[in-house]
Amino acid sequence: xxxxxxxxxxxxxxxxxxxxxxxxxxxxxxxxxxxxxxxxxxxxxxxxxxxxxxxxxxxxxxxxxxxxxxxxxxxxxxxxxxxxxxxxxxxxxxxxxxxxxxxxxxxxxxxxxxxxxxxxxxxxxxxxxxxxxxxxxxxxxxxxxxxxxxxxxxxxxxxxxxxxxxxxxxxxxxxxxxxxxxxxxxxxxxxxxxxxxxxxxxxxxxxxxxxxxxxxxxxxxxxxxxxxxxxxxxxxxxxxxxxxxxxxxxxxxxxxxxxxxxxxxxxxxxx
Ligand code: ACM
Numbered sequence: 001x002x003x004x005x006x007x008x009x010x011x012x013x014x015x016x017x018x019x020x021x022x023x024x025x026x027x028x029x030x031x032x033x034x035x036x037x038x039x040x041x042x043x044x045x046x047x048x049x050x051x052x053x054x055x056x057x058x059x060x061x062x063x064x065x066x067x068x069x070x071x072x073x074x075x076x077x078x079x080x081x082x083x084x085x086x087x088x089x090x091x092x093x094x095x096x097x098x099x100x101x102x103x104x105x106x107x108x109x110x111x112x113x114x115x116x117x118x119x120x121x122x123x124x125x126x127x128x129x130x131x132x133x134x135x136x137x138x139x140x141x142x143x144x145x146x147x148x149x150x151x152x153x154x155x156x157x158x159x160x161x162x163x164x165x166x167x168x169x170x171x172x173x174x175x176x177x178x179x180x181x182x183x184x185x186x187x188x189x190x191x192x193x194x195x196x197x198x199x200x201x202x203x204x205x206x207x208x209x210x211x212x213x214x215x216x217x218x219x220x221x222x223x224x225x226x227x228x229x230x231x232x233x234x235x236x237x238x239x240x241x242x243x244x245x246x247x248x249x250x251x252x253x254x255x256x257x258x259x260x261x262x263x264x265x266x267x268x269x270x271x
Contacts, residue, residue: 002033002136004163004190005235008213008226010198013044014056020067023081027071032235033136038196038213039082039111039144039167040095045196048203053121057086057093061105069104076102078134080194082143082167084122085110092123097141097167099132107132111143112152129155137162137240144168147179150186151265157187158255162243168195170210177212177225185220188254189243197229218243 007026011019019042027035039045042064043056058064064083072079078101085096085108094110095118110125111118129152131140140156142164147153153164164183170176177193184191197211211228215236226232246254 001237001239003031003235003237004034004036004137004192004215005030005032005224005233006036006192006194006213006215006226007233008038008195008197008211009041009231010196010209011038011041011044013046013200013202014052016042016056016064019043020064023068024071026233027075027077027079030233030235032075032077034078034080034134034139034163034165034192035233035235036165036192036194037079037081037167038194039097039169040084041082041167041196043084044200045169045209046200046202046205046207047121048205050121053084053093054086054091057084059088060085060096060098060108065098065100065105068100072100073102073104078102078136078139080139080141080165080167082169090123093121094125095122095143096125097143097165099139099141099165101134107141109141109143111146113146113149115145129159131156131159131161139163139165141165141167144170144176147176147183150183153183153187153189157189161189162240163190163192163238166191166193168193168213170195171207173210176210177214180214181216181220181222184216184218186254188218188246188248190218190238190240191216195226197226197231218245
């Protein structure tokens with residue numbers, strides 16, 4: 001059994017130092033093997049210009065991953081967080097998820113499916129959907145709106161992911177949390193949705209983030225859920241190998257029963 005969890009909080013826009021110290025303080029109080037933090041959780045979400053993104057985004061590895069490495073090395077744990085990445089060569093910015101562990105920075109996933117005005121400021125991700133074997137579990141990373149695209153989760157599940165780590169800033173009331181439950185169920189995998197809560201109001205725009213972070217079992221059962229509007233760190237014990245059993249009934253195995261030869265994932269308007 002391993003301890004997996006989420007930390008739902010309300011980042012302060014633009015104050016990376018304060019947000020990182022908040023994370024450090026929360027992590028200092030708990031024992032956890034794998035903790036998931038929200039999307040863009042060191043910078044905040046509601047950017048108003050490309051200059052602002054360029055200034056707050058960082059190379060990976062960089063100062064933020066170094067700061068968190070000090071914690072994961074000492075506590076011998078894994079963290080997945082969402083942060084703004086700046087590629088020093090291309091100068092493009094990405095909305096990324098980063099995996100940091102007992103040996104430090106490990107991997108980056110760049111959000112493939114950008115939501116709404118993220119398209120103004122971030123480049124679409126170019127990293128593959130990859131599974132990482134942490135020794136304690138095999139994990140895949142998705143960022144927020146990626147979960148609307150079932151092919152992304154399916155790719156990770158077919159590659160052996162047992163737990164999806166899902167940093168998020170969900171804003172469509174009641175939708176995202178349902179989708180993650182369905183994705184967990186239809187792939188029989190664990191899912192850790194780390195959502196933020198609170199309001200951001202900047203540049204004449206306002207967003208309300210929906211909280212309700214959750215941990216879902218391969219059966220679709222909710223193992224933990226946070227309230228919509230409050231800070232919460234929750235941890236549950238799970239056995240990741242449970243996600244390797246794809247049986248729905250004695251005669252149905254979710255993966256063995258697939259009919260890939262009948263699926264066409266290319267868009268066709270004529271048929
Ligand atoms: C989202 O992708 N942040 C809704």
